[in-house]
Amino acid sequence: MTSIDQVLQKIDQNKEKLIARLAEAVEIPSVSGDAAYRKHVFEMADWLKAQLEKLGATAELKPLGKQNLDGQEIELPPVIFSDLKAKTDADKKKTILIYGHFDVQPALKSDGWNSEPFKLVHDEKTGRLYGRGSTDDKGPVIGWLNVIEAHQQVGLDLPVNLKFCFEGMEESSSVGLDDLIRKHKNDFFTGVDAICISDNYWLGTKKPCLTHGLRGITYFKLRISGPQADLHSGVFGGMVHEPMTDLFAVMSKLVTPQGEILVPGINELVAPLTSEEAQRFDNMEYALTDLHSATGKDVAINDDKAKTLMARMRYPSLSLHGVEGAFSAPGAKTVICASVIGKFSIRLVPDMKPEKVISLVQDYVQKEFAKLGSKNTVHIEGEGGAPWYADPNHWNYVAAAKATKKIYGVEPDLTREGGSIPVALTFSEELQKNLLLLPMGRGDDGAHSTNEKIDISNYIEGTKLLGTYLHEVAAAS
Amino acid sequence: MTSIDQVLQKIDQNKEKLIARLAEAVEIPSVSGDAAYRKHVFEMADWLKAQLEKLGATAELKPLGKQNLDGQEIELPPVIFSDLKAKTDADKKKTILIYGHFDVQPALKSDGWNSEPFKLVHDEKTGRLYGRGSTDDKGPVIGWLNVIEAHQQVGLDLPVNLKFCFEGMEESSSVGLDDLIRKHKNDFFTGVDAICISDNYWLGTKKPCLTHGLRGITYFKLRISGPQADLHSGVFGGMVHEPMTDLFAVMSKLVTPQGEILVPGINELVAPLTSEEAQRFDNMEYALTDLHSATGKDVAINDDKAKTLMARMRYPSLSLHGVEGAFSAPGAKTVICASVIGKFSIRLVPDMKPEKVISLVQDYVQKEFAKLGSKNTVHIEGEGGAPWYADPNHWNYVAAAKATKKIYGVEPDLTREGGSIPVALTFSEELQKNLLLLPMGRGDDGAHSTNEKIDISNYIEGTKLLGTYLHEVAAAS
Incomplete structure (x- = not known):
């Protein structure tokens, strides 16, 4: 047979x-x-x-x-x-x-x-x-x-x-x-x-x-708007609230250099680690040197294999991607940007629902912006897909x-x-x-x-x- | 005659x-x-x-x-x-x-x-x-x-x-x-x-x-370098120190949304205000509405005429201009940038010497960066002209x-x-x-x-x- x-x-x-x-x-x-x-x-x-x-x-x-x-x-x-x-x-x-x-x-x-x-x-x-x-x-x-x-x-x-x-x-x-x-x-x-x-x-x-x-993802666009047109930083610097200053202030409050997400409520959405799961990460065939060679340099946050793998696979992460509307070319330009859009995203894991994450981020950004005491205005929108x-x-x-x-x-x-x-x-x-x-x-x-x-x-x-x-x-x- | x-x-x-x-x-x-x-x-x-x-x-x-x-x-x-x-x-x-x-x-x-x-x-x-x-x-x-x-x-x-x-x-x-x-x-x-x-x-x-x-000016380029090439934020987000996160952390420490420069020692370089000078600003023909119409909107930091004029004429200011090497186009891109250069400048007034300002900023940025505990590297250079x-x-x-x-x-x-x-x-x-x-x-x-x-x-x-x-x-x- x-x-x-x-x-x-x-x-x-x-x-x-x-x-x-x-x-x-x-x-x-x-x-x-x-x-x-x-x-x-x-x-x-x-x-x-x-x-x-x-x-x-x-x-x-x-x-x-x-x-x-x-x-x-x-x-x-x-x-x-x-x-x-x-x-x-x-x-x-x-x-x-x-x-x-x-x-x-x-x-x-x-x-x-x-x-x-x-x-x-x-x-x-x-x-x-x-x-x-x-x-x-x-x-x-x-x-x-x-x-x-x-x-x-x-x-x-x-x-x-x-x-x-x-x-x-x-x-x-x-x-x-x-x-x-x-x-x-x-x-x-x-x-x-x-x-x-x-x-x-x-x-x-x-x-x-x-x-x-x-992982899923939610992608955010955070717009700060100030003057109606770009201004000369010599003439106006010091007199006006600058959208870039506000943007950096708010975006610096999203995540620490160690990758910890600072938006309240986000980390609480993550499904707790089970011992069966923890075991899996311990068993996984992987070495920190694999990461070092993939990134060309040791810029790993953790020196622990399981923690590193968990950071990639079972925990959310927040990355800042860029700024639209600011000076981005080589060289020097002394501009006060009229309106800038910061881009960042959060990778999602169970049990994070995109809508909930978007709403938490929106609330937090609005609150952090309000603390700045700026006359500029803020608008934040997000969209995404579930894990x-x-x-x-x-x-x-x-x-x-x-x-x-x-x-x-x-x-x-x-x-x-x-x-x-x-x-x-x-x-x-x-x-x-x-x-x-x-x-x-x-x-x-x-x-x-x-x-x-x-x-x-x-x-x-x-x-x-x-x-x-x-x-x-x-x-x- | x-x-x-x-x-x-x-x-x-x-x-x-x-x-x-x-x-x-x-x-x-x-x-x-x-x-x-x-x-x-x-x-x-x-x-x-x-x-x-x-x-x-x-x-x-x-x-x-x-x-x-x-x-x-x-x-x-x-x-x-x-x-x-x-x-x-x-x-x-x-x-x-x-x-x-x-x-x-x-x-x-x-x-x-x-x-x-x-x-x-x-x-x-x-x-x-x-x-x-x-x-x-x-x-x-x-x-x-x-x-x-x-x-x-x-x-x-x-x-x-x-x-x-x-x-x-x-x-x-x-x-x-x-x-x-x-x-x-x-x-x-x-x-x-x-x-x-x-x-x-x-x-x-x-x-x-x-x-x-x-006013004079010093222009700064603050480079943070991490991985050897741009990385996918899905695959690497959470595992590595991200240059953008570090850049936002450091640049958010330079100036407040109210325009106050946070670099220690900078404000102490400014020549003290004399009463003759203060008088001049009080006398100056200017109204806040002039500023509002020049910027198209009220984004003035001060509601006081003399303070506003002094901010422009006799005090330094620090503006964040942009980021080179990050995502700057419309749309969404989920990149972890390998290396980014933040651009900012400080307008100088008497008695600020460009060399002194550059050195104060460099020291401060190095110190703030060191606090982050990041494996990325920082390099900052500045150049400028006196007031x-x-x-x-x-x-x-x-x-x-x-x-x-x-x-x-x-x-x-x-x-x-x-x-x-x-x-x-x-x-x-x-x-x-x-x-x-x-x-x-x-x-x-x-x-x-x-x-x-x-x-x-x-x-x-x-x-x-x-x-x-x-x-x-x-x-x-």
Whole structure:
């Protein structure tokens, strides 16, 4: 009787073919953020649709309408909705929804690439595959295709039914996707039991992880308005309340140099640390030197690993980003700015609700501004998205952990990410199903950067991991 | 026997001719800051030289070499050195050095002018002459020519010897002028007894003034450096010391919203207020509403006239101008800036020495930064120019006050300006003679702005004032 082991063996045997398949995808420069490349995003959608259909899946291109980009109105790339039912007992089997994206970040050799970004280069010495999209997110998307192919080659039916939702605008704010999900939650997305996204990375370079949380964000614009026009600081300096002085006074009251948020009530919104959670951070494969090398210098607030990881994953942070309307060029200008807008944001974690955070910040800023005794005026607005958190004890995660143990021989770290992937929140909220982030690549893959790569071992073992996950999730209860 | 009264009468009779002379000058668009207009600055120098020679003065164009402007190397406009000795008793008469400039600020009708900027428009209803350079500084420069002409018309010898130094780069940082003054202090500038510059404005619109002080300035660039490259605030927010947080913490400690400078030792450098001085501020023709209308809104720190004027004229001020290296565009960007430079400046008054101020600020910033406990690094540099102050009890001022009383019937206010005119400091320091700022125009003339104007009454009475001043200064001892 055929088994998953034969599938894994077949994946190993297919190695060169799988690399060739990824190479084919990387050669299509499907950059979503540049109108001149838009045709290649469509080309990539057609390529992926054909691959899915070749494997016996249905595949439909869902149009999203038009957008304005680089001054022209152009067609948005379609989202692919694809269905592949198990051949036997489909009704009794679980249905797993897979999300991925087939667009990529821009890349030019002149940006500092060592090779052509849209040609997959196999570095025999390091065992790495260089190319735009290799790890973000063409490698993982093709990983799913590889899994289906290997099953068919060894004559093993799929242990679950699969639904795919692949988009071509992820690198450009996923324009149109949320609406499409909401529109089809009661038809295409019906019957989904759990969701899996392979579009993030291991924390470091050695140990696999499952990711069950993402921080949300609220972004603030704090405007202080004074005189009706910019003034000469020689003529008016000393006579008038200056918006920049007020802005610096208020913004300096938001966060300490040690990252402590000073807005009353904010820290109280954070879910208390459980001992199970604390244990997870202690166990995580990470060293302060990883942070030092990522930032190029030791500017770490904490010298403690667990505290550092918690600061990134499970606590809020407040960053000051800049000032609009002030002098920002090199050189010297003696201006009193008429009106300035300070920009800052707060990363959110459970149980912080954006609306509550915005209201606390607004109240605090108004109060701090009132203390200044300035005749200028203040206006503050914020907008944002909630954090995403999934239960890591859900069978979806338990299955993924078992699969990881089988492929890599270690228990995966249970991580959370500091940034945001809005679609994870949308799927979780709209479908009300557990969502798993199951990364294929490593922390040093350089997604969005020059010389993006995926290690061949991550691509091949990662493909095996995705396949094994499907079997574990089928067996889970 | 002919007297100054006949000169004044003649000036009145010449009115239309004097307006026509100013119109001729305004029609030459001698914009020094735009390479495309440079030929007109030369044209203006030639025009002025010819006018001076027609009046019997010697006039020499002193070349200043080349400069780089708008990407091209072009010839700097010359400085005019001109000498006009009294016909009789020249050896016994005082020599007064007159400075002025014949270049102007850029102007395009599309900037918001109601008429062509380089055509002098006589508004009969308001009695105003509109045109670029009408008040800054072609009106006053031509005023001196008008005075000489009227003396010659009535057959009255000049009561003093005159030396003129007219430049064509005042609106573009007076490139080359300081060096030229130093170079010729022992030849052309020898024998000067006092200096007069008519290149500023009344405080308001009604009462004439003499100006005997200008604030200096020190400009600071405060750099905070952290990580080696900009970081994503989602991934790193909370883990690292952020340069922006440190910058806001330090810069918020420099000045209060009420304009009080917090750098220890700075305020102690300010010369104590004398009762004579305090009296002057009480007497000054000024109302808070003048400030409100200049700033378009009431953002005044003080509701007291004298305190407001002292804040501008005789106390230092500290303004925050901007941040280089941070996010400054509209919209939202979630960046942790790698390195940012805060810009601020302090306006200086007697007895503040720029070097001392720079050193106090550097010490304070280093100390405040050290308190933050940040692993980022700080670097602060400053540069600046000293304040200028002239003794208003000097015979040069006494003479100007008497002349003002004769022409306008009031004692002039003795004002100081908040901004800087570097050449005033250079002349004072190099020639070690009393320097007087004797304005012709009004506070609302709109120098540097659209619809620059001079009231005909200011042009004609101002011309008479310049002539009367020469007689009073000749009689002074």
